[in-house]
Amino acid sequence: MTSSLTVKNVTLKFGGLTAVNDLSFDISPGSISSIIGPNGAGKTSVFNMITGFYRPTAGQIILAGNQLVGKKPSQITRLGMARTFQNLRLFPNLTVLDNVKSGMHSRTSQTVWGALWQTRAQRREETFIEDSARDCLRFVGIEDSCDRIAKNLPYGAQRYLEIARALATKPRVLLLDEPAAGLNYEEKEDLIALIKRIRTHYELTVLIIEHDMGLIKKISEKVIVLDYGQKIAEGTPEDVLSNPRVVEAYLGKEEEAI
Known part of the structure; x- marks a missing residue:
């Protein structure tokens, strides 16, 4: 099966800081996938590169066969990419x-x-x-x-x-940046149902950044985990959330007994 979205060997540097390092992943058409990771892991930087707000230092980003690197956000929107923001950007x-x-x-x-x-x-x-x-x-x-x-x-x-x-905007791929932020439990349950209906009704692919692990487990078919700009795990929610590297990234490494 071809990918709706391919991120291939993408790196993003700001001066001496590497925000994203040699990141690769594929998102299947019609899937609901998530990117998770601790604060500062590079998640929103990935969205900003996919949507043309940042230009990668290296690598390729391909939407349904179209190379996105170097295109303006408006051009990427016309190719079928839409997003929401962690901090609301309404008029x-x-x-x-x-x-x-x-x-x-x-x-x-x-x-x-x-x-x-x-x-x-x-x-x-x-x-x-x-x-x-x-x-x-x-x-x-x-x-x-x-x-x-x-x-x-x-x-x-x-x-x-x-x-x-x-x-x-009639997207092929919808990026949701922390859509559950600030919502209570019932609102989150309604959001999960809405995202599933969106996927089915509009026949599109959904990629989510989210901190709420309960939501991630209920809605995601694939999870990509970032830490310090690098992918440390990828797979089903069950596999990823039991991965020792993921647990360590979120909870910190237990100190050895003295």
Whole structure:
């Protein structure tokens, strides 16, 4: 089976600091996979390289046969990559609906001329954008809030709004950076169900960064573990979370008895 996403021998250096070191992994189409590791392990740096915010010092990143290294974030979005952020990056003073419509910018085709003169094609596209945005909001369960200002939504709903905006770009691969951060137990259970529905309904691949091990075990088919920018384990949640190197990375090495 071909991979939806391939990261091959990727290294990222900032001056004398190596944030990610010779990292390789494949993500299968239609899978739900996770990247875990202690704080500072390089997880978000990996997402930033995949989405074009950072350029790797070395290595390749391939999405459905397309080389991503050297492309701008907007170009990578058009190729089928979407993401959410650990710290919400909504437009706080826009409505919920307008936030999702903004995510469709990369898929629009009309010109400034069409917008100024409100051509028939422009009006058709505006209708399509609004209908698609409402569909995304309906899917994540917050369509009733479409006219509310984004910053006035409860925190959990803001998380769902960011997911809806990512879905509006029509991705092949969806990257979720700590989607459960700040959520209570019931909200996390709802999030797990939503991610599974997203995978099935939109027929896409999901890659998650997450600290919540309970969520990781319930949702992930493959887990990649980073420590100090290097991959130290890869496999099923059960295998990875019982790996001594992973336990050591999270809990620290037990001191030998004196």
